[in-house]
Each structure stands twice: as C-alpha cells, then as structure tokens.
Amino acid sequence: MSELHQLSVAELARRLREKKVSAVETAQHFLGRMAAHQDLAAFVDVNEAATLAQARAADAAIAAGSAGPLAGVPIAHKDIFVTKDFASTAGSKMLAGYRSPFDATVVARLGPGTPGGPAGAGAVTLGKLSCDEFAMGSANESVAVPAVGHSAPTPVRNPWDTGRVAGGSSGGSAAAVAARLAPATSGTDTGGSIRQPASFCGITGIKPTYGRASRYGMIAYASSLDQAGPMARSAEDCALLLSAMCGPDLDRDSTSLDVPVEDFSRTLNDKLDGLRIGIPKEFFGAGLAADVRAAIDGALKDYEKLGAKLVEISLPRTELAIPVYYIIAPAEASSNLSRFDGVKFGHRAKDYSDLLEMYKKSRAEGFGDEVKRRIMVGTYVLSHGYYDAYYLQAQKIRKLIADDFQQAFKQCDVIAGPVAPSVAWSLGDKTDDPVAAYLADIYTLPASLAGLPGMSVPAGFGAGGMPVGLQLIGNYLQEAKLLNMAHRLQQATDFHLRTPEGF
Ligand code: GLN
Secondary structure (H helix, E strand, C coil): CCCCCCCCCCHHHHHHHCCCHHHHHHHHHHHHHHHHCHHHHEEEECCCCHHHHHHHHHHHHHHHCCCCCCCCCEEEECCCCCCCCCCCCCCCCHHHCCCCCCCCCCHHCCCCCCCCCECCCCCCCEEEEECCCHHHHCCCCCCCEEEECCCCCCCCCCCCEEEEECCCCHHHHHHHHHCCCCCEEEEEEECCCCCCHHHCCCCCCEECCCCCCCCCCCCCCCCCEEEEEEEEEHHHHHHHHHHCCCCCCCCCCCCCCCCCCCCCCCCCCCCCCEEEEEEEHHHHHHCCCCCHHHHHHHHHHHHCCCCCEEEEEEECCCCCHCCCHHHHHHHHHEEEEEEEECCCCCCCCCCCCCHHHHHHHHHHHCCHHHHHHHHHHHHHHHHCCHHHHHHHHHHHHHHHHHHHHHHHHHCCEEEEEECCCCCCCCCCCCCHHHHHHCCCCCCHHHHHHHCCCCEEEEEECCCCEEEEEEEEEEEECCHHHHHHHHHHHHCEEECCHHCCCCC
C-alpha cells in the first residue's frame, strides 16, 4: 500500500484496527521511506528489529481485541526523550550511544505503557529524531551526533527547501512529519521548540500547559519551562496524540499537574461563533516580515468568516521576554547539566591527572559551543553578586509577563499572532550570530514563561514558497479550545494537506 504515508493518524489507526493493514506492513513502509530520505538528516537512531518487534506486539494486541487507541501507528520521538530500545543522546556528544534502562513517561504512554502500570496507546516507535544539543537552539544546526546514514553531525534539512533550516530545537520532529517519514512525532518546547519548527515545516504542533505532560525521562534543559507535545499534520491528529500523552505522573514528576486525562478530540468541531480572538499589537511591529504578516492576516480573516471576533489587546512586556528567558533558561541549564561530569554517565575524557582535570576535560570535550555558552551565562547570572541583579530581576519580570496574559484574557478567549518573525532561513545564516537567533524567539517566549499552552497551525506560504505558522495561545488548560480553533481553520483551508515536492 504505497499511500500509507499520506493517511492521517486517525485514518491509519482505523485501518489498523479493522485489520485492513498490519502494523508490521505499516512499520516497514515508513522504515523504507526513512531510508530513502536520509539526506534530510531527520533521524539520529533507528533500530529496525525493535520497531518490528513492537509492530508484531501491536498486531497481536489488535488480534486479541486488547489494542490501545493508537495501536500499530508508527511515531518517532525527539531524541530528548529517553528510550529503552534506542540510543538517547539529546543531540550531544556527551551522551553519544547512551542507552536508558527505561522509557520516558510520554514514550510509555504513547507506546507500550509503563511496566506494571497503566497500558499505553500502542503506537510503534520508528526511531529517534535529531534536535539541537540539549534542545538549545532554533535551527537544528547545533547538533553533535551524526544522523542515520551520515558519518558526521549535520543539520536537519527543511523538506520544503533543503537549503534552509527546519527550525529548532525539534527540527527532526517537524521535518519527518513534513516529509511523510512518520505520521506524527513528539517534540519538546522550552521557549518555542515545538511551535517554531512546526511553523517552518508547515505542520501542526501544540505545546500544552506546563505540567500537562510528564517530564519524567525528558532530558532536562530548563525544568520550569520544558514541556512535551505532539507534532503532526493536523489538529485532529495532534488531539489524538495529546490525549494519550498527558495526565498526572506525580510519583515521577512532582510538577506534573493533577488534572484528569482529557479527550481532546471531543470538542474539535465546536462552533467558533462569538469567540473573541485577542490580537497583541506587540506581535505585529516592525520586526515582522511582510510575507508572514500577509499569511497571518489571511488566517485571521478566515476566523472572522467562521464567526470569531478580533479584539486588539496588548502584551506590553513582550520585548522583555527575550532577556528574561535568556537569563532563566541558561540558569536552569547550568544547574541541570552539572550532572554530566564524566562520572555517573556520559562522555569521559581519556587522559587526566586528577579528578578535577577529569571533570574539566570531560565537559570541555562533551559539550558543544552553544551549550557551553549557556552554562557560562547561567553560572554567571546565578553567582554571588549578580544573582539579585539578573536572576532575581528576571524572575520578577517573568511574573509580570504572566500577569499581562491574565489581563489580556479578560478581553479575549484566545490570543493569535505569528509564531516567528520570518519563514525558515537559509542554513548557516545565523550560526555566527547567536543573538540574532535568540531575537527570532520573540513571539514564542512569552507563553513559555507564563506556562500557557501554545500552538502552531499552517496558515499559508511566504517568501520562497516557505510555510508560515499561525500561533494560538490559550489560557491555562485550554488546549481543547486551541485544537478546536485549529481544526476549524483546517476544515476551511488546505495548507496542512500540502506536501513539499518530492515527498
Ligand atoms: N530557541 C530557544 C532556545 O534556544 C527555545 C528552545 C526550546 O524551546 N527548546 O532556548
């Protein structure tokens, strides 16, 4: 069945359940596509034997009538989630070849379930997807492990134009869905890493409210911001995955929210009549490229036709989100990454004369430039004498940014704007200028700092025929509303169905 990769997750799950196609056949089809498109450098690990064993288990569960809702649906995971059957590297030389003894909660919930715990949704893992090292980046160019079929580390290519970046840090996750190498993937978003690559690759992605999905087994970058979410072609598919991956996990992640599991598919078709969409004026300033603006304006007009009302709002501290995030995230990273010392796990230098030298050499060799930059910034802002001036100030402003959203939500039900100021840039364009890359995070950082759910929905195409994503931001736990809005737009448009040439 050559068209399997064109099917939605919902349709594929149905055909598998009705035994019109087997999980093994489906897995083989996608493994074949992955092998044929290694040039994209989307995957950093595959394990065909493990994938096929999972597929056989899915077929057995379907035959026995005990299958989960995603039984046999192939998915792939960002290499920031630890997995038993595949290497778990976070894109870093520090963890090259590392094998985890357990699956992250998100992986278990989507797939086989937790041993001795609740059953999983039954999805089959195709492999691990490239990401920026420790999820630090917005272009997936800062990766230190080779992709499958490559002998040296290489950036992920954007399937819409292989001379451009796929976005980051979940660039592999976005490129794989856009190129139909997987029906859906997992990603993580600390400051935009689900939304921005989804926007750059023309797919749909949602970062739920902080705490909705367990962080257990997600290699930590900035713990107060890190959040997992699904990336797929449509909102309908994202709803299926999000319903399976969320839920309390209090024994393993104390910041996981104690709210019941929701079926996010239930309200996809709700009407949007009278819905108030807040348009933050700060998201439409001089920094926004004209082609992106035109696509966003088009989507907002579509929402008016669907019965929604546009309301101008203000998020006055939008610009401050950049300095605040680039203090808090590195501060947390510097602490989280101190565990990589060459002793407990990860890379260890070969020659050293004493313990201190072993630490120094192992870390100098194991971490890439961007990671080192952030560890240094983070250590500095937390150090005695600078803590009050930087870290404490940033925490205070973070609270004000969250308050601004609550003010805005008095006037509107959801917020809409661009995901990124431009379409995907050319490979290498911002590699020598990290600050230019940081500035491009301006529209995604505020929701991350506030812990709010955010989504990217394909809204058209801009310069060079590159995709543009519309960002939707909801109040806490309003994921269902965002998915409903996205689904409604996707019923009225076909941007999410278009495929890059050659895929
Ligand atoms: N670009 C941002 C950063 O480099 C966000 C990354 C992310 O969300 N993981 O920190």
